Amino acid sequence: MKTDLAEPSMPDLSKARILVADDDPRLLLSLVTLLEQRGYQVTAAPGGRAACQKLDSQQFDVAMLDLRMPEVDGFDVMVHAASAQPECAIVVVSGESSFTSVSRALRRGAQDYIRKPYDPEELLNTLHAVLGKQALVRAHADVQQRLEKSEALHRYIVNSSPDIVFMLDQDGRFCFANNKIEALLGYRRSELTGKFFGSIIDKQDLVRVTYALRDAGVTADNPRTFEVRLKTRGSPRANRYFEITAFPVDHETLPLVADAHARLASQKARFYGTARDVTERKEAEAFINFQAYHDLLTRLPNRALFRDRLNLAITQSERSHQKLAVMFLDLDRFKIINDTLGHAMGDRLLQSVTHRLEACLRKGDTLSRFGGDEFTLLLPEIDEPDDARHIAKKLIQALKAPFQLGDHEVFVGVSIGIALYPEAGGSMDQLIQNADIAMYHVKARGKDGYRFYADTMSIDTANRLSLERDLRQALENDELRVFYQPQMCANSGRIVGLEALVRWQHPERGLLYPRDFLPLAEETRLIVDLSEQVLSRACRQVNKWILGGHENLRLSVNLSPIQVDHPRFVENLMEQLQLQNFPPGNLEIEITENVIMSDLEQISIKLRELARLGVRIAIDDFGTGYSSLNYLHRLPIHTLKVDQSFVREIRTGDDGACIVNAIVAMAHGLKLDIVAEGVETDIQLAYLKGLGCHQVQGFFYGPAQPAEAISRLLEKEAKAPFGLEVTEKLRKLDNRIV
DSSP states (O other): OOOOOOOOOOOOGGEEEEEESSSHHHHHHHHHHHHHHOOOOOEEEEEEEHHHHHHSSSOOEEEESSSOOOOOOOHHHHHHHHHHHSSSEEEEEOOOHHHHHHHHHHTTTEEEESSSSSOOHHHHHHHHHHHHHHHHHSSSSSHHHHHHHHHHIIIIIIISSSEEEEEOOOTTTTEEEEEEEHHOOOOOOHHTTTTTTGBBBBBBHHHHHHHTOOOOTOSSSSEEEEEEEOTTTTTTTTTEEEEEEEEEEETTTTTOOOOHHHHHHHHHHHHHEEEEOOOHHHHHHHHHHHHHOOOOOTBBBBHHHHHHHHHHHHHHHHHHHHHEEEEEEEESSSHHHHHHHHHHHHHHHHHHHHHHHHTTTTOEOOOOOEEEEEEEEEEEESSHHHHHHHHHHHHHHHHTTTEEEEEEEEOOOOEEEEEEETTOSSSSSHHHHHHHHHHHHHHHHTTTSSEEEGGGGOOHHHHHHHHHHHHHHHHHTOEEEEEEEEETTTTTEEEEEEEEEEEEEEETEEEEEEHHHHHHHHTTTTTHHHHHHHHHHHHHHHHHHHHOOOOOOOEEOOHHHHHHHHHTEEEEEEEEHHHTTTGGGGGEEEHHHHHHHHHHHHHHHHHHHHTTTEEEEEEEEESSSSOOHHHHHSOOOOOOEOHHHTTTOOTTTTTTHHHHHHHHHHHHHHOOEEEEEEEEEEEHHHHHHTTTTEOOOTTTTTEEEEEHHHHHHHHHHHHHHHHHHHHHHHHSOOOOOO
């Protein structure tokens, strides 16, 4: 640092005796070495207590002190030095650079203040200047001591401070401001002099600032610190944040100031202060707060903010006796796109989806990204379920058009579960959970649609958790059983195929049917492991029958949408067949129309590959979903399965069988096989045979049975001279489930 004093003829300062005190051994050694290289006589003190002992036993010209030292800090050493060696000059070398610490050090007698990390040359120049001034202090003790304090304080605060330094008169008008005010706010010092300080402060902060400055408890030793918003030059609004530290001026202890302008200002000053720009910190805090409650990719509220708004909406709905709806949205086919094109494209797709969804909403609705490709939507203040239904249809329609991601055109759909308040739950967690359950029911039915939550969808919470735990254990403990329902030739009465159906032999609840646990398996995504176990076991068992002489026996298995959606669906299926040495030509996979139409392009590729490898494709529950001659013609479909709801309509003289007539005629026209499900009566069987439907299954021939029972049937069939005789025997079998 420069000194304002001309250097007089002085003794050899290189012989000066220097005390260096610092509790950091590394910094202490560095400073001692630097000073000794310049010829100074240096004594090291590894802490405040050691420094006091040195001051009691030796004489020093300068003591260079760190402020932060354990037990006895730098301020305590200064107090001790003032009584033990008042002629010893003090130079603070510290990383503590706050205004309060610097001011306190200078008031305790420090000649100068060097901030760590220091520049060696600057430190040596400062030390040289202090030693020179110390020589003058000996000649002009009183006046020079005050001048040194004033110059050091003035030099540090005004010239070195990164903050605005200002003085206010008794009326709150500026009487001094340093050059930083122009750099930070754009004001020239001259235009602010004499102007009321409130002119640059936000109106909402002015009363608080005025009250703080008038507080009787504010002193130089106890300054007041507060945050305010200040206006930049030419701005009508406050747009920058500052942390102000201010205190009243004590003219009895105010240092002498060499600068004439500053001297005049100090005579008028009643308040002294600094203003530190904290705009970046406030913006960082605002960003952190935004990040805590928003998803950074889509800028949507996150689940924490969604739950907060939902909780508030429930309270308002309860007071106003209005309904609200919670929707749980899950994107269909997003994982395939993300895995194929990469996460960057996946992120762009999520942003594009967000923009389309937001365009469908009303003012006051809250769309939230719940995680991954899942979104939640809050619709407050709806009058009836149709309001939610209308929004759901808009959302589905909004995503129908393709998305352009670079050179790629991709399609996604959305499965939406809807929970209405108060019917579907009275609490926040219930509504979210039940909307989620309803969404999974959409997924299970083929995706790209919506469903309202109903009590029949859910197992009660305690039972559900218990059942989920048991289901996971069932997969590990081999508790799943495969039953087989024969698919019969209606003319010969012989078994032409077997549909594999899963049962769960629960250790406590007994035999459970698919309706008891498959929805939960879909919801928890355990369906993949479950389906793989069933397929593996069925292939192993049916292969035994094939090798035992029933070489044309067909195995039909149902596949879940999650399995079909997997990018390696074909590879995984063929690996399982190879593992069991099962002939692909004897396998028929059953999928629903909705699964096909959820992603016709990708599904078409997979089905063609399976058909090329010999696997047969059947459309399950045909006629209940998205029936289309177009996709039937384009895809390698082998079999249509008539849903049992249509078969039930077949009665004597009843016109309800017209749908069956149309489906059978369609299958014949497309040269497809047809299997009628749910055949229970002679009338139904006769009617179907008359239409030319030659493959049937249902309770007319018996329910699904374990492998042991099927083995007996196949053995009896092999021995029977006529298939019809076997049919008659099948009808008389005990329908017990073993």
